[in-house]
Amino acid sequence: MDFSLTEEQKLIQQAAKDFAQTELLPEVIERDDAQRFPEEEVKKLGELGFLGMMVDPKYGGSGLDTLSYVLAMEELSKIDASTSVIMSVNNSLVCWGLEKFGTEEQKEKYLTKIATGEILGAFCLSEPEAGSDATSQRTTAIDQGDHYILNGTKNWITNGSSASVYIVIAQTDKEKKHRGINALIVEKGAEGFEIGPKENKLGIRGSDTHSLIFNDVKVPKSNRIGEDGFGFKFAMKTLAGGRIGIAAQALGIAAGAYELALKYSKERKAFGTEISNHQAIAFKLADMHTDIQAARLLVYQAARDKDNGTNYDLSGAMAKLYASKVAMETTVEAVQIHGGNGFVKDYHVERLMRDAKITQIYEGTSEIQKIVISRSILQ
C-alpha cells in the first residue's frame, strides 16, 4: 500500500501545522482552563477552507479528499483537540451527510454556509436513554402533513450552542422501530427549541457540549433528509465516516504528546545524563513511535478506502479503536516521561491525556467499535 503524499496533500498538512502553531497554541491552555470556545480560531479555520474540506466547491467546500482531511485533523489535534472536534463534527457529521443525502434546496440553503464556516452545524443523535443503543430514540417527530412536530431531549451535543443548524434524529413511527426514524434539519431560534447548560468536562473543554430540548418544535417536511424512515441509516452511514475523523484526532493527540515527550527527554537530566539515555525512557519512546505509526497506517487506510469508494465500515472502526487506545496509552506515558512537570498545565501533556479519553467514547465507544469489527469479520 502506497501512502506517499501528493504535493497538494503535503501543502494541506503544512498549512494545518502552521495554523496550529500560530493560531491555536498561544491560548490553548487558557481556553481549556476557562472552557472558552475558540470563536476567532474557528472563524479563521473557515476562511482557510478547513470546515468543508471534502465538500464540492460549488457548495462552498474545498473539494479535497479524505486523506487531506485526516492530515489536517492530525496536525490540529497535536495542539488543540477542542478545536479539531469542532472541525470534525462540521466536516464529517454535518457537511458530508448533507452533501450526500440532502436535496438541492437543502444544500443551497444550509450546506453552502456550513462548508464555508459562515455558520456551524451540529449532529444530534444521543439522548439520555439512547447512547450506544441509538435505536432507542425517545425524541419524536410526529408527521403533521407538511411538517413534523418535534419533542424530546438530546444530550452531549458538540457545537451545542455555537451551531446555527442542527441535524436531529427522531422517531416518527415507533411500530417500524429503526426504520421509522427520520433525520431533520432544525434551525437555531425555532420556537420551542432550547439549549441546555454547557457541560463541565474532563477534556476537550474548549468545545461546547450541551443538551438540547425540543418542545413542540415545528419542522417543515422539506427539512427531512432522505426518504421517510431513512434517519437511522443516515446516522449510521454518517458516523462510519465520522469515525475516521475521530481516529485522526486520536492519532494527532498521541503524536503531539510523543513529540513533546521526545523533546523533553533530550533536555531533562537525571543521574548526570539526559533521561533519554536511560533505557526505560528510550524504550517508552520506541513503543510510542511504533504504536503511533501503526495507528497512522490504519487511519490512512480508512481514509483511502473512503476515497476509493471501498466499504470503510471495518477499516474506520479499526482505525478508531486502535488510534484511540494509542492516544490514551501514549499520553499517559508522555506525562510519566515529564515527571512532575507532566502533572502541571504548562507542559501540555496533562491536557492531551485528558483530551485523549473522549476518543474512546464518542462516535461509538471502543466496545461498540469491537461489535462493528467482530460482526464484519464473523459474517
Ligand SMILES: Cc1cc2nc3c(=O)[nH]c(=O)nc-3n(C[C@H](O)[C@H](O)[C@H](O)COP(=O)(O)OP(=O)(O)OC[C@H]3O[C@@H](n4cnc5c(N)ncnc54)[C@H](O)[C@@H]3O)c2cc1C
Ligand atoms: C464530549 C462529548 C461530545 C459528544 N458529542 C456528541 C454529538 O455531537 N452528537 C451526539 O449525538 N452524541 C455526542 N456524544 C455522545 C456520545 O456519542 C455517547 O456518549 C456515546 O455514544 C456513548 O453513549 P452513552 O454515553 O449513552 O454510554 P452508554 O451507551 O450508556 O454506554 C456505557 C458503557 O457501556 C458500554 N456498552 C453499551 N452497550 C454495550 C454493548 N452492547 N456491548 C458492550 N458494551 C456496551 C459502552 O461501551 C460504555 O462503556 C458526545 C459525548 C461526549 C462525552
